[in-house]
Amino acid sequence: MRARTIYPDNLMNFADLGLSDELLAAVTDAGYSEPTPIQASAIPSVLMMRDMIGIAQTGTGKTASFVLPMIDILAHGRSRARMPRSLILEPTRELAAQVAENFEKYGKNHKLSMALLIGGVSMGDQVKALEKGVDVLIATPGRLMDLFGRGNILLTGxxxxxxxxxxxxxxxxxxxxxxxxxxxxxxxxxxxLFSATMPPPIKKLADKFLTNPKTIEVARPATTNTNIKQMLVPAPAQGFKKRDLLRRLLRTDDVGTAIIFCNRKTTVRELNKSLKKHGFRSGEIHGDMEQPQRLAELDLFKRGEINILVASDVAARGLDVKGVSHVFNFDAPWHPDDYVHRIGRTGRAGATGTAYTLVTPEDAENVANIEKLTGQTIERLELSASPETAELEEPRTSSSDRARGDRRRGGRGGDDRGSRPDRAVPERNAFEDAKPAQPRPERGEQRGDAETGRRGRHGGDRRDREDAAFAIDGVEGDGGWNGPIPAFLSATITISA
Known part of the structure; x- marks a missing residue:
C-alpha cells in the first residue's frame, strides 16, 4: 500500500474531475470553480465505483465529494417502486434535509427523483414518494428502520x-x-463512509462492510479561520447582567446577522424572550421545537426577517447561512472543539467575521483549553461601565429570599430595614481570582437540560435519539461550499490505495 500527499496548490478545476457537462453547468451556476482537496481526490474514485473511506473535518466540502459523482452515476438507470437505487444515511434530520437541498441544487439538469425520510414530518407523504420510486433516498436510521419494518421499502435494489x-x-x-x-x-x-475521526468501532464497521476501500484523509489542524476576529469579553456570572453586556455589543458593534450560542435550551428560550423585549429582531432554534417550527424559524433567519438567531449548542455543527457577520458565545462552550465549530458560522467563503465570547471567572479553564486547542491567545476586550440604566429584567426575589436577606441584616422581614441599597463593589478583571471550573460533562453523558443530544454509544430508542440529537448539520457545515481554499484550510491529503 502506497500513500501520497496532495497539497492545496495542486488543485484542479471541476472540469478535470470527469463530471458531465450538465453537472459542471450546475456547479458553475452555484458559483464554484475549484474543488476542495477532498473533492479533487474523492470524486474520480467514486466515479470509478470504488468503495471509499473519507476522513475529513467539517468545513472541507466532503458532502459535495459524494453528491456530485452520485448524480452522474445515477443519471443512467431507472427507479422502481419502493426500491431506491441509492441510500444516504445521516445522523440528524437537519443534516439529511440540507444534503437533499444540495442534490436539488446540483442535480437541476438531471431528472433524478429523491425522497427524504426523517422524523418530525408526515410519514404518509414519505410512503407516497417511495411508491413512485426514487433514485436517491436520504434518511435518518430511525425513520428508515420504521418504514422498513412496515414493509414500505425494499433495499435489495x-x-x-x-x-x-x-x-x-x-x-x-x-x-x-x-x-x-x-x-x-x-x-x-x-x-x-465519511467520518471526522476513525475510532475502533468505526474501523471495525468499515472492515466489515467495505471492500478494498480507498482511504482519503484530509488532515486539518484544529484551528480557527484567520478571517474571524475573536475576542473574549469578561462578564458577570449573573445571567441578567450577561444579557446587559450582550445587548451593548449588539448595539455598538456593526452587527448585520448574528448567531448567539447557549449551552442550554432553557437559556436559548429565555435569552430570545429578553432580546425581543428589548426590541431586537431575534428568533430561536433548539431541540424542544417541533420540526416545522425549526425550519420556519431558520427560514425567517435566512430571509432576513429576523437578523439574530439564538441557538442551542448542537446547532454549531453545520448551520450554514450566508452573510453571518457575528457569532456570540453567550455561554463559553464546555468543549474546545465546539468553539471552533461555533465561530465557524461566520467568516465563511473568504468573508470576514467577528466572534465574541462572554466569559465569567468560572470559564477560565474552558478558555485555557480553547486557546490550547487553537494554538492562539484570544484577545481580551474590557468594556467600560454600562450606559444602560433602565434594566428591565432585574432578578426576581421570593418572599423567603427577602426574609433570609432581612434576617442576615438584622431585620425581621416585611419592613423597610432591609431596603437600603447594596454597597458598591469595585469591578475587577474577570480572570482575576478565577474559581476552579465546575466539572464539565464528558461527551456522551447527559448534561441535565444541556442539549447535546448524545446518549453515549449505547442505548435509547432510535427515534428518541434522533429527536434529542437535533442539529442543523448541513453539508459539512459549509452548505456544499467548493470555492477557493482559505488559509485556515492548509490541508494535506493522504490517500492509500
Whole structure:
C-alpha cells in the first residue's frame, strides 16, 4: 500500500474531475470553480465505483465529494417502486434535509427523483414518494428502520450506500442500526463512509462492510479561520447582567446577522424572550421545537426577517447561512472543539467575521483549553461601565429570599430595614481570582437540560435519539461550499490505495 500527499496548490478545476457537462453547468451556476482537496481526490474514485473511506473535518466540502459523482452515476438507470437505487444515511434530520437541498441544487439538469425520510414530518407523504420510486433516498436510521419494518421499502435494489458522519452515528448509538441496514443491502454494492475521526468501532464497521476501500484523509489542524476576529469579553456570572453586556455589543458593534450560542435550551428560550423585549429582531432554534417550527424559524433567519438567531449548542455543527457577520458565545462552550465549530458560522467563503465570547471567572479553564486547542491567545476586550440604566429584567426575589436577606441584616422581614441599597463593589478583571471550573460533562453523558443530544454509544430508542440529537448539520457545515481554499484550510491529503 502506497500513500501520497496532495497539497492545496495542486488543485484542479471541476472540469478535470470527469463530471458531465450538465453537472459542471450546475456547479458553475452555484458559483464554484475549484474543488476542495477532498473533492479533487474523492470524486474520480467514486466515479470509478470504488468503495471509499473519507476522513475529513467539517468545513472541507466532503458532502459535495459524494453528491456530485452520485448524480452522474445515477443519471443512467431507472427507479422502481419502493426500491431506491441509492441510500444516504445521516445522523440528524437537519443534516439529511440540507444534503437533499444540495442534490436539488446540483442535480437541476438531471431528472433524478429523491425522497427524504426523517422524523418530525408526515410519514404518509414519505410512503407516497417511495411508491413512485426514487433514485436517491436520504434518511435518518430511525425513520428508515420504521418504514422498513412496515414493509414500505425494499433495499435489495440499492447499489450505492453512503454512511455520513459515522463517528456521530457512533456517539448517538446508531451503529447497530447501521449494521442491520447494511445486511439488508445487496452484497455487490458501492459503499462510501465519511467520518471526522476513525475510532475502533468505526474501523471495525468499515472492515466489515467495505471492500478494498480507498482511504482519503484530509488532515486539518484544529484551528480557527484567520478571517474571524475573536475576542473574549469578561462578564458577570449573573445571567441578567450577561444579557446587559450582550445587548451593548449588539448595539455598538456593526452587527448585520448574528448567531448567539447557549449551552442550554432553557437559556436559548429565555435569552430570545429578553432580546425581543428589548426590541431586537431575534428568533430561536433548539431541540424542544417541533420540526416545522425549526425550519420556519431558520427560514425567517435566512430571509432576513429576523437578523439574530439564538441557538442551542448542537446547532454549531453545520448551520450554514450566508452573510453571518457575528457569532456570540453567550455561554463559553464546555468543549474546545465546539468553539471552533461555533465561530465557524461566520467568516465563511473568504468573508470576514467577528466572534465574541462572554466569559465569567468560572470559564477560565474552558478558555485555557480553547486557546490550547487553537494554538492562539484570544484577545481580551474590557468594556467600560454600562450606559444602560433602565434594566428591565432585574432578578426576581421570593418572599423567603427577602426574609433570609432581612434576617442576615438584622431585620425581621416585611419592613423597610432591609431596603437600603447594596454597597458598591469595585469591578475587577474577570480572570482575576478565577474559581476552579465546575466539572464539565464528558461527551456522551447527559448534561441535565444541556442539549447535546448524545446518549453515549449505547442505548435509547432510535427515534428518541434522533429527536434529542437535533442539529442543523448541513453539508459539512459549509452548505456544499467548493470555492477557493482559505488559509485556515492548509490541508494535506493522504490517500492509500
Amino acid at each position: 440499492c447499489s450505492l450506500l453512503v454512511i455520513d458522519e459515522a463517528d456521530r452515528m457512533l456517539d448517538m448509538g446508531f451503529i447497530p442500526d447501521i449494521e442491520e441496514i447494511c445486511t439488508k443491502l445487496p452484497a455487490n454494492r458501492q459503499t462510501l
